[in-house]
Amino acid sequence: MEIKSDQFAYNGKVEGDVIVTRSDAVINWIRKHSVWPMPMGLACCAIELMASAASRYDISRFGMEVMRFSPRQSDCMIVAGTVTYKMAEVVRRIYDQMGDPKWVVAMGACASTGGMYRSYAVMQGVDNIVPVDVYVSGCPPRPEALLDAMMKLQDKIGKESSVSNLSKKQPVASA
């Protein structure tokens, strides 16, 4: 029997609603629209973090409003505030308890670089102990800045390989 080339085409009436795509695209699409942030609120940035979750700025418009205070239920740690050396241990342990894949947002000057605290007690950037995906400038950043950062994180998740980010290497902090 002669087979015409258009018979290979997808017939929705016979085979049902099927969409053909890459697995990366689907998995990342699912992941980036259900980011569950872990609010690591350590200082005044945490107040802005709360504001961005409240009604005026409403982080739920972007699909990441499910703030979980348990690291085991979350996949994005928002480090909001000053990380002291004493607290660094805790931050790292909580990060370790989060399931893969996981992402970190350094919110504000302190979490990104130590900020104005150039002192013996303050870690000069949380990227010394955890791999940071997005840095947010500001002291503290406005909620819009955090929303922008979270959207940037969504873009980043969308471009990642959905399998290779299951095991993240600790980047060596620059001296």
Place this chain on the structure above:
Amino acid sequence: MIDDEFSSELMRKYSFLSKRVSVDWLTVECSPKNLVDLLQSLRDQEGFDILIDLTAVDHGEDCESRFSTVIHLYSLVHRGYIRVHSVCSDNDNPIMPSCAEIYPAANWHEREAYDMFGIKFTDHPNLKRILMWDDYPYFPLRKEFPLAGIDTPLPAADVAEVTDASVEPAPMMGGPFVSGASGPMSDSEPRAKDESWTEEMEKGS
């Protein structure tokens, strides 16, 4: 009211006290061995019922008596303050009697003074560090300690092993809100000339 009459009466009652120069409230000098008795009577007989603050001073490495503690008490009866200053006798191993038994509020203040200055408060119920982690080797508010800090291992050895991080000095130079030694200074932002000192940079006078 805490006036001249009150203070001379107080000095007469407690003859071991001496008066210190002060621009505001009555300030007395008390030796450590009389401190507990004095505070007990100040609370029970003189009506100083609230401990406002307890802190320490490092007068400098070259000073004859280097460390002292300062206690601020408030009286709801007299509506005024008294300041009690006591000098630690030993410069290398400063010791002061604890007054946490008399004023429970002093408990954490004394822990902080121990944490920052290394002053040991005898008979304190729980004298351990309150701000820095337990095995931190230095006392950060002592004069010889640089603001930037000193290289130390991280408190958690396993985290340090995974992350290769340690407690590093963070000098002011290169940080925000610090101007370089030369060049124009901004008027619109907070700024300061860098006068910090580290292991490399000599301490200014």
